[in-house]
């Protein structure tokens with residue numbers, strides 16, 4: 466088991482956000498986190514990244530308390546594509562992607578041949594190479610998001626967390642990046658935890674789903690068992706119909722336009 470979260474509770478000030486949540490996550494699996502706005506998905510990701518410390522409960526990563534890891538050590542294990550990122554300084558796309566290699570580089574050393582080849586390959590695959598010399602401040606939202614995605618991929622970590630990481634991307638780039646990540650799960654046994662708003666995108670890529678509401682896990686298991694009309698009604702308050710897509714053989718959800726109780 467890579468992650469073992471046991472009875473995690475977290476509050477911002479006196480507002481409880483995660484309520485006694487337990488979760489085991491294993492390598493080689495693509496996990497999707499689904500749930501309504503404000504239910505605690507990003508907070509869960511931040512806690513798994515070690516960015517927030519839970520007020521109760523315990524998180525172990527590879528058998529060791531997450532808080533026992535040094536920052537640099539953790540950066541070689543866990544990478545994040547955050548929901549929001551602000552870069553005001555005029556870094557180029559190449560500068561930002563290269564930052565993903567820092568945890569692997571000796572301090573003050575220039576990038577090695579390997580660093581450069583990893584960065585070039587990932588920038589090619591994320592279609593960011595064409596604007597490598599452009600400033601982050603002078604890019605579109607989708608271009609910037611691809612750069613941040615590339616930065617996380619060049620970290621070459623066993624765990625990748627995606628917090629609505631394709632929210633600004635067009636369909637071609639969404640599929641390219643999700644395929645790339647799914648490939649890493651299959652061939653390198655990467656553990657991926659992705660917060661995804663598009664339920665059909667999650668159904669197409671995730672092996673398992675973590676369904677959340679009000680800071681709790683409502684259901685957790687294989688995508689086929691979690692994705693039910695009842696669960697979607699309970700969590701999102703909408704009626705839906707679940708069927709198998711004849712082309713992809715994955716589940717698809719069609720939504721009714723009137724809200725459920």
Ligand SMILES: Nc1ncnc2c1ncn2[C@@H]1O[C@H](COP(=O)(O)OP(=O)(O)OP(=O)(O)O)[C@@H](O)[C@H]1O
Nearest residue numbers: 477480482500501502503504505506507508509548
């Ligand atoms: N820094 C903060 N300080 C105080 N409250 C916060 C902070 N960040 C988030 N919250 C609150 O915590 C709750 C959970 O937020 P979180 O961002 O984890 O939700 P989410 O499920 O990721 O939502 P969304 O789908 O809208 O991105 C929300 O009620 C939010 O208002």
